[in-house]
Amino acid sequence: DDKGVRDVGEQTTTEDATTISSPGRVVYPALKLTKQDVADYYRAIAPHLLPEVVNRPLSLLRCPDGVEGTCFFQKHHADALGANVHATPIREKGGGNDDYLFIDDVAGLMDLVQMNTLELHPWGARVGDVEHPDRLVFDLDPGEGVAWKAIVAGARDIRDKLEQAGLASFVRLSGGKGLHVVAPIQRGPTWTQVRDFCEAFADAMATHQPTRYVATASKAKRKGVIFIDWLRNGRGATSVASWSLRARKEAGVAVPLRWSELGRTRSGADYPMARALQRAARLKGDVWEGWDAATRQALPTFD
Numbered sequence: 001d002d003k004g005v006r007d008v009g010e011q012t013t014t015e016d017a018t019t020i021s022s023p024g025r026v027v028y029p030a031l032k033l034t035k036q037d038v039a040d041y042y043r044a045i046a047p048h049l050l051p052e053v054v055n056r057p058l059s060l061l062r063c064p065d066g067v068e069g070t071c072f073f074q075k076h077h078a079d080a081l082g083a084n085v086h087a088t089p090i091r092e093k094g095g096g097n098d099d100y101l102f103i104d105d106v107a108g109l110m111d112l113v114q115m116n117t118l119e120l121h122p123w124g125a126r127v128g129d130v131e132h133p134d135r136l137v138f139d140l141d142p143g144e145g146v147a148w149k150a151i152v153a154g155a156r157d158i159r160d161k162l163e164q165a166g167l168a169s170f171v172r173l174s175g176g177k178g179l180h181v182v183a184p185i186q187r188g189p190t191w192t193q194v195r196d197f198c199e200a201f202a203d204a205m206a207t208h209q210p211t212r213y214v215a216t217a218s219k220a221k222r223k224g225v226i227f228i229d230w231l232r233n234g235r236g237a238t239s240v241a242s243w244s245l246r247a248r249k250e251a252g253v254a255v256p257l258r259w260s261e262l263g264r265t266r267s268g269a270d271y272p273m274a275r276a277l278q279r280a281a282r283l284k285g286d287v288w289e290g291w292d293a294a295t296r297q298a299l300p301t302f303d
């Protein structure tokens with residue numbers, strides 16, 4: 001069924017009825033990009049983006065006044081989001097259910113854009129089985145003074161150590177300061193088991209190479225080192241979707257890369273909207289080739 005989820009992009013050539021209001025409103029002032037430009041971006045990128053987000057609970061970053069105005073995260077469903085945005089009940093920590101939101105097609109995506117969504121952040125689990133994650137994300141957050149080359153080396157280091165643990169992994173720029181290393185897993189382990197593995201993995205990296213890495217969130221300890229943010233792997237945590245725009249001045253996109261391309265990048269925001277569109281148009285084959293096979297890899301266990 002992983003195959004089916006990734007094939008959803010094929011349906012995106014069908015037209016939908018969402019009207020974009022205030023199409024001329026400026027969203028990215030530095031680049032003079034409007035709400036219509038954002039809508040055009042998401043419509044064009046939908047075949048690549050949708051497989052990453054459909055049928056997963058989503059957190060949205062909405063910016064009604066553009067990226068230089070106030071933006072806010074939203075994870076709960078509201079009817080005002082549009083007819084193609086769906087609700088799914090999820091148990092909250094305090095007990096009781098709340099309606100989270102998800103989409104399953106391009107019409108839902110365009111509804112979110114109409115509601116001034118710029119960033120899409122999916123759960124690492126799917127609607128219908130939210131208690132069993134199907135991917136790990138290591139978010140590399142560079143501290144002050146860390147060179148891009150060192151971040152690239154850190155990503156490759158994580159890839160190599162994941163491989164030793166039997167996990168193939170994939171890389172994307174975050175569209176901001178850093179990058180993410182993503183490893184699919186066969187569903188089965190709970191969030192607690194997944195989080196524990198990711199914490200232990202990050203801790204081991206930081207313990208063995210303390211001049212390169214830190215595994216604790218405290219900002220004070222980050223100067224000159226990379227924070228391996230394993231906290232993206234807890235229940236309810238999200239990370240930005242591949243091909244999502246970022247609500248930052250330079251309109252960076254969270255682009256997925258082949259490992260062989262990583263050495264040629266210059267920053268986490270190396271692909272602004274226009275360049276990301278070009279990349280998508282020219283892409284041949286699956287940029288994360290081997291992903292489907294890797295969805296069957298087992299999380300290492302220690303018992």
Ligand code: ATP
Binds near residue numbers: 059121239240
């Ligand atoms: P960068 O490379 O600049 O760090 P990033 O996307 O990795 O970009 P982080 O600040 O490291 O940004 O955050 C990691 C992820 O945590 C985000 O992509 C987002 O999914 C989630 N996140 C961060 N802040 C919030 C928030 N206030 N509410 C909900 N989710 C958040």
Ligand code: MN
Binds near residue numbers: 139140141174178179
């Ligand atoms: Mn990050």
Ligand code: MN
Binds near residue numbers: 139141229
């Ligand atoms: Mn982080």
